[in-house]
Each structure stands twice: as C-alpha cells, then as structure tokens.
Amino acid sequence: MSLVIDIHALQTLPPSLINRDDTGAPKSAVFGGVPRQRVSSQSWKRAIRLDFEKHLPAGSVGFRTRKVVEIVAEKIHSLDESIEMADAIKLAESVFKAAGIKITEKKVKKGDEIVVGAPEAGYLVFLSPRQIEAAAKLAIEGEGKPDKKKAKEAIDTKHSIDIAMFGRMLADDPSYNVDASVQVAHALGIHESEPEFDYFTAVDDFVEDNEETGAGMIGTVQMMSSTLYRFATIDVESLGENLGDHPAAREAAVAFIKSFITSLPTGKQNTFANNTLPELVYVAIRDGRSVSLVNAFEEPVGSDQEAGRRAEGAKKLATEERQIEETYGFVPLKAFVMGLGELGAPFADLAEAATLDELSASVAAFLEERSK
Structure with a gap:
C-alpha cells in the first residue's frame, strides 16, 4: 500500500489581506451554508516553494x-x-x-x-x-x-523537488506532464466571517508643515480575520518515483512538512504584519488513502465559546479524527501533534506530542525504518 502523510493545521490570522481576488477583496467560500475566509492552495504552495529556496540546497527548486x-x-x-x-x-x-x-x-x-x-x-x-x-x-x-x-x-x-511535489503540465505534449505527489487544500475558516473595510488617509508632509488641512490621499482596503483549517497530503511512493530517488523523497517529505507549517503567503504583509504560526499541527502517517478532517467544521465554530475558537477548533478536529478511526478503522501507523499551551490536549490519546524539531526527526526516523 502507498504511504501517505496527512498534515492538518489550525492557524489564526489577525485582520489581513493575505490572498485576494480580482476585485481586491479577500478570497472567501461558502461551507456549511455560511461564508468563510479562504486562502487558495496556489497561494500557499507558492509560499512553500519560496521557503524551499531559503532552506534547501541550491538546485533543489525549479x-x-x-x-x-x-x-x-x-x-x-x-x-x-x-x-x-x-x-x-x-x-x-x-x-x-x-x-x-x-x-x-x-x-x-x-x-x-x-x-x-x-x-x-x-x-x-x-x-x-x-x-x-x-x-x-x-x-x-x-x-x-x-x-x-x-x-x-x-x-x-x-x-526538482517542487516539480515532483506539485506536478507539471504542458498542453502541447502530455508526455511531459508530471502527476503531483502532494495535494494542498484551500485553507478555510472554521467559523463564519465576512470582509471588513479599512478607511485610510495619507498625510502630505509638506502641507502639514505649512499648517494646511486635508489629506494627500484617501482610500479603502478590505481585510478579514479567521482561524483557518489547513490541510495537505504527501504520497511518499509517488514522490520517490517522480524524483527517481526514494531516499531523497523521504528527505523532501520532511522538508515539505516544515515548510507547510512555517511558510506564509506575503499578500499585504507590510500593511498588516499578519506573521502568525499555526497554533495546532496534527500529522498522521497512513498506509492507505489520505483523510481530510475539514468536515469537523461543517458546522461552524460559534463566537460564544467560553474557551475560544482555537480551543474549540482543536477539540472538534480531535473528535473528527477519533470518530473516523472508530467508524472506518483508518488508524494511522504513526501520529504526532504540536500544540501551543493546552491546545494539543484533545489529541493525547491519538498522537505523540512533539516540537517542530522533534516532529521532523520522528517522521524522518519512521520513514527510514519503513524503507528497510
């Protein structure tokens, strides 16, 4: 059976415009009957590729x-x-x-x-x-x-690693096509949210120095804030075939996990400085098909939760995983959880707690052991 690595993350963004549509509005989607913030998979894959360039050896990225x-x-x-x-x-x-x-x-x-x-x-x-x-x-x-x-x-x-992961398509000659070994879902808000408008003015310094009134420029920018559910999956065998090097594929898989966790699209970052990290990451290594846990949030997390949206999101995510394991028997071969504070507690019986460095080392060790 093919070995897959599922990566789930909850990441909260403050007011920001991380990914916008052709009208300049934050991208959104309707899920569970309500509008939510969305960050496109293409946007985050671009951020991951740029992160690869910073941390992988020269020549690894195409x-x-x-x-x-x-x-x-x-x-x-x-x-x-x-x-x-x-x-x-x-x-x-x-x-x-x-x-x-x-x-x-x-x-x-x-x-x-x-x-x-x-x-x-x-x-x-x-x-x-x-x-x-x-x-x-x-x-x-x-x-x-x-x-x-x-x-x-x-x-x-x-x-290169990114071609092997994200695929390639040439319309003139399908023989050049490379089937992606990594799938990245659109990040989706776990609760209902809609864009807000920020009205801004820019002061003309010369006018101000001469004690005159009036702004040099006025405008508006849209923004959203959400706790996002992010998901990606790696087909380790397919990645090895695309690279033609299975040991290199194992290293690439670990590199992808780190970049998926730490990368961030740069849309309007200078304006909003929305430089957050995921508050919860759950990684499941499976020997069958990939399993997204997005349906944990089909019923949106409400705003009246005493523990806050992040804590409630962590509980719902763990509950969805637990129910899938009990109903379908899809129990991971190995699972790890990273959580800020007590956010990882709902996964105590499902996964091994780890830091980012421990997670990377443990996944690498497990893949190495499985290859023997």
Missing part, C-alpha cells in the same frame, strides 16, 4: 517561466564563454524546438519601433536546474541540431 530560452542560453554561455549570447539563444531555441515545445518571438514596442527580444515559450514551462543544465549541454553538443529523443530526455528527467 523555475516556472516563459523565458526558458533565455535561461538555458545564459547557462550555455556560462559553460562556454566563447559562445556569444546571441548564438547561445539560437542554440537554446533549437533544443526546445527539437523537444516539441512551442517557442514564439518576443516583440516589444519601443517608441514607434517594434523590437524583437529573446524568444519565449508559448506558455509557462516548469524546469529544474538539472534540466536546464542538461538542455544547455545538449545544445552545445548538438550545434544547433540536437537529437529529438535526447532533447525530450533532457527536459523530462531529473525533476
């Missing part, structure tokens, strides 16, 4: 861009400085064309003239540093006429 020709050309030039950038761009372009990836001319209007820039892919392409280097070496070796099979191989092997 690039998702249309400027793949330019990136490979720069690598070609660094490998062989005798190749001018103009020639390197042509060599790089030849690899992508051989691999069947659509390349278009980048045209920019400067004044009355249309200037042709470096060619770009017709869509975002997700490449790992090792794939970029392989493409650059093939471009030099092929001298503008690279082998099609080798070109495809260069772009479709040696995936």
Whole structure:
C-alpha cells in the first residue's frame, strides 16, 4: 500500500489581506451554508516553494517561466564563454524546438519601433536546474541540431523537488506532464466571517508643515480575520518515483512538512504584519488513502465559546479524527501533534506530542525504518 502523510493545521490570522481576488477583496467560500475566509492552495504552495529556496540546497527548486530560452542560453554561455549570447539563444531555441515545445518571438514596442527580444515559450514551462543544465549541454553538443529523443530526455528527467511535489503540465505534449505527489487544500475558516473595510488617509508632509488641512490621499482596503483549517497530503511512493530517488523523497517529505507549517503567503504583509504560526499541527502517517478532517467544521465554530475558537477548533478536529478511526478503522501507523499551551490536549490519546524539531526527526526516523 502507498504511504501517505496527512498534515492538518489550525492557524489564526489577525485582520489581513493575505490572498485576494480580482476585485481586491479577500478570497472567501461558502461551507456549511455560511461564508468563510479562504486562502487558495496556489497561494500557499507558492509560499512553500519560496521557503524551499531559503532552506534547501541550491538546485533543489525549479523555475516556472516563459523565458526558458533565455535561461538555458545564459547557462550555455556560462559553460562556454566563447559562445556569444546571441548564438547561445539560437542554440537554446533549437533544443526546445527539437523537444516539441512551442517557442514564439518576443516583440516589444519601443517608441514607434517594434523590437524583437529573446524568444519565449508559448506558455509557462516548469524546469529544474538539472534540466536546464542538461538542455544547455545538449545544445552545445548538438550545434544547433540536437537529437529529438535526447532533447525530450533532457527536459523530462531529473525533476526538482517542487516539480515532483506539485506536478507539471504542458498542453502541447502530455508526455511531459508530471502527476503531483502532494495535494494542498484551500485553507478555510472554521467559523463564519465576512470582509471588513479599512478607511485610510495619507498625510502630505509638506502641507502639514505649512499648517494646511486635508489629506494627500484617501482610500479603502478590505481585510478579514479567521482561524483557518489547513490541510495537505504527501504520497511518499509517488514522490520517490517522480524524483527517481526514494531516499531523497523521504528527505523532501520532511522538508515539505516544515515548510507547510512555517511558510506564509506575503499578500499585504507590510500593511498588516499578519506573521502568525499555526497554533495546532496534527500529522498522521497512513498506509492507505489520505483523510481530510475539514468536515469537523461543517458546522461552524460559534463566537460564544467560553474557551475560544482555537480551543474549540482543536477539540472538534480531535473528535473528527477519533470518530473516523472508530467508524472506518483508518488508524494511522504513526501520529504526532504540536500544540501551543493546552491546545494539543484533545489529541493525547491519538498522537505523540512533539516540537517542530522533534516532529521532523520522528517522521524522518519512521520513514527510514519503513524503507528497510
């Protein structure tokens, strides 16, 4: 059976605008018949990828861009400085064309003239540093006429950790697609909430110094505050297959857990400084299917709870896990809980208490033992 790691977290945000829609309003969703704050999975996955860049070795994280020709050309030039950038761009372009990836001319209007820039892919392409280097070496070796099979191989092997986890899709050629080994749910408020408006003014310092009245600027910004339920799951076997390295997959799984817990989308952070951490994290390692506990909050947590929403949320989460174990027999192989203060107490009979460092070490040790 496939080994999966389910990560559940409760995280409270003060008034903030961490993730907004096309109108500038906080993202929301209706669940259990009431509106709630929502933070998109894409937003938090982006934050996790940025956290990877800070803490994982160089080369572990890929690039998702249309400027793949330019990136490979720069690598070609660094490998062989005798190749001018103009020639390197042509060599790089030849690899992508051989691999069947659509390349278009980048045209920019400067004044009355249309200037042709470096060619770009017709869509975002997700490449790992090792794939970029392989493409650059093939471009030099092929001298503008690279082998099609080798070109495809260069772009479709040696995936970075984030490609292996979050997947990749190229519409022109499904053979390049990588099925994600990690699923991240939209973070969802555990209680009813709606946006509020903050009216603000900006003072003109010069006007103020001259004892004149009036604001230099006025405006409004929307904000929400919620206790969020966050959930993600890792298919450890699939991650190993995507990376082509099962020991590396175990290390990557632990890195993901840490980044999932500590990362935070940066939307309007300078305005609201909403730099919180989860108050509760429950990690369950299972040998079957993944199990979300979001339905613990189908009935929203009320505002009249004596113990507060965080404590009530922890109780409801533990109750949902306990009922699933009793009803379905889906008991984790191993489970851990991190909780501030007494928030982890409802999980006392369900999971082993741990700090962040202890959690990381314990999950790593368990995965290592299971691999033997």
